[in-house]
Amino acid sequence: MLIENYKVPSTIVEAAQLLRHGAATIVAGGTDLTPQTEAGVREFRATLVNIQRIEEMRGISVADGRYRIGGLTTVTEILESELLAADVPVLVEAADHFASPQIRNASTLAGNLCNASPAGDMCIPLLLLDARVELARWADGSVATRSVALDAFFTAPGKTVMQDDELLTAIEFAQPADGFTATFIKSGPRPALEIATVSMGVAGVLREGVLHNVRVAIGAVAPTPLRATATEAGLEGRLLDEKVIARAAESVRQEVSPIDDARASAWYRKHLSGVYISRALVRLQGVQGVSGHVAEN
Amino acid sequence: MSLKIEIKFMLNGRPVQVKVPPSMTTLSMLREKFDLTGAKLACGEGECGACTVKIDDRTINTCLMLAVDCDGRDIETIEGLGTVAGLEIMQQAFVDHGAVQCGYCMPGMIMQARYLVDQHSADKHKLTRADIARGLEGNICRCSGYTKVVDAVAAVVLEEASA
Numbered sequence: 001m002l003i004e005n006y007k008v009p010s011t012i013v014e015a016a017q018l019l020r021h022g023a024a025t026i027v028a029g030g031t032d033l034t035p036q037t038e039a040g041v042r043e044f045r046a047t048l049v050n051i052q053r054i055e056e057m058r059g060i061s062v063a064d065g066r067y068r069i070g071g072l073t074t075v076t077e078i079l080e081s082e083l084l085a086a087d088v089p090v091l092v093e094a095a096d097h098f099a100s101p102q103i104r105n106a107s108t109l110a111g112n113l114c115n116a117s118p119a120g121d122m123c124i125p126l127l128l129l130d131a132r133v134e135l136a137r138w139a140d141g142s143v144a145t146r147s148v149a150l151d152a153f154f155t156a157p158g159k160t161v162m163q164d165d166e167l168l169t170a171i172e173f174a175q176p177a178d179g180f181t182a183t184f185i186k187s188g189p190r191p192a193l194e195i196a197t198v199s200m201g202v203a204g205v206l207r208e209g210v211l212h213n214v215r216v217a218i219g220a221v222a223p224t225p226l227r228a229t230a231t232e233a234g235l236e237g238r239l240l241d242e243k244v245i246a247r248a249a250e251s252v253r254q255e256v257s258p259i260d261d262a263r264a265s266a267w268y269r270k271h272l273s274g275v276y277i278s279r280a281l282v283r284l285q286g287v288q289g290v291s292g293h294v295a296e297n
Numbered sequence: 298m299s300l301k302i303e304i305k306f307m308l309n310g311r312p313v314q315v316k317v318p319p320s321m322t323t324l325s326m327l328r329e330k331f332d333l334t335g336a337k338l339a340c341g342e343g344e345c346g347a348c349t350v351k352i353d354d355r356t357i358n359t360c361l362m363l364a365v366d367c368d369g370r371d372i373e374t375i376e377g378l379g380t381v382a383g384l385e386i387m388q389q390a391f392v393d394h395g396a397v398q399c400g401y402c403m404p405g406m407i408m409q410a411r412y413l414v415d416q417h418s419a420d421k422h423k424l425t426r427a428d429i430a431r432g433l434e435g436n437i438c439r440c441s442g443y444t445k446v447v448d449a450v451a452a453v454v455l456e457e458a459s460a
Binding site for chain 2: 044048076099106
């Protein structure tokens with residue numbers, strides 16, 4: 001469709017008012033939108049709303065034990081954040097695996113989530129952190145917000161629970177507890193510009209070799225980024241020995257439902273999921289220097 | 298008629314003003330409205346870096362950025378880096394090290410290399426060849442002559458770090 005209106009709101013209030021009639025395309029960094037519109041797989045709607053000038057949607061802050069990352073925060077800004085590097089390194093690790101410097105400079109965290117690719121790199125660490133997204137819309141003369149758990153946000157490839165009149169303004173998560181440890185592994189024939197064949201995140205609070213509050217999140221193995229809850233349950237409160245790790249690998253292979261595509265076969269993705277969870281668990285174990293260390297390769 | 302948006306921004310140190318369709322990319326605007334053909338269209342989806350330009354102190358794939366979003370920004374293209382008569386140090390290093398083959402990727406490669414070194418202005422001496430390769434991971438040369446590209450950037454690092 002031909003774009004009939006172009007709007008550049010500078011506040012969330014203005015943006016919410018503009019979006020209230022739906023029928024708008026939201027653009028921020030443009031790194032996903034432009035290839036989609038240029039390739040014809042997605043059409044512009046009648047109104048194009050450029051949200052890049054909404055300053056209140058930028059920045060990383062922590063208050064009362066909760067992190068708040070503005071939706072327009074770029075992947076580079078996450079990568080360069082000393083606060084996150086010290087406190088939530090898994091988020092920085094994933095940012096480091098994200099596309100290329102030029103794309104990281106433009107891509108926003110909200111954009112990566114709203115694009116809802118099953119392989120979206122930033123989805124995995126945020127799932128590990130029990131992140132929630134804040135959605136804002138115009139209702140009864142003011143901005144109303146709702147908070148949605150990230151693991152309930154994605155519904156299908158490219159689809160989320162966000163409505164046409166909503167804007168993803170921020171991402172929030174609790175400051176990790178003492179002893180929280182997490183790791184991120186992403187596959188691919190080369191490190192840069194790789195759409196993950198499988199990406200794996202594992203997190204938990206590790207005490208004397210035992211993992212508590214386990215989180216397992218996997219990318220590119222299901223219609224949405226996946227929380228492997230059965231595997232999490234199998235690991236909960238267990239000493240991470242070779243048997244438990246082998247069982248977790250088997251459990252993950254059961255839990256994923258990958259497809260065959262140009263990048264890999266379903267069989268290979270399943271296999272890789274098992275390999276990566278073993279590797280991730282060994283890595284977490286190594287962090288604590290627990291004996292019975294299995295060689296990482 | 299179809300919608301055109303008037304935007305103003307700094308282009309290679311000069312204020313400019315132009316009308317663009319809202320769906321036009323920054324790359325098309327630079328090439329078609331300003332005749333700045335250094336930045337190239339190759340993949341058109343951010344995979345190759347041939348369209349790299351510096352916008353507000355960050356390098357960007359201009360094939361992915363809408364031109365309307367340039368409004369109010371500060372843009373530097375390869376044409377603003379040096380002149381034919383007086384090449385900028387990074388451009389000269391690429392020439393001196395034979396890093397240029399067909400040349401198509403070079404404007405993007407040089408803009409990204411300049412950005413990488415400038416990003417490390419405080420600790421240039423710490424930049425390793427591996428860091429340089431990583432910093433250029435978003436730029437593809439299909440002549441595949443990466444070794445001399447890294448040689449050229451490493452030479453600039455050495456020169457500027459000891460200056």
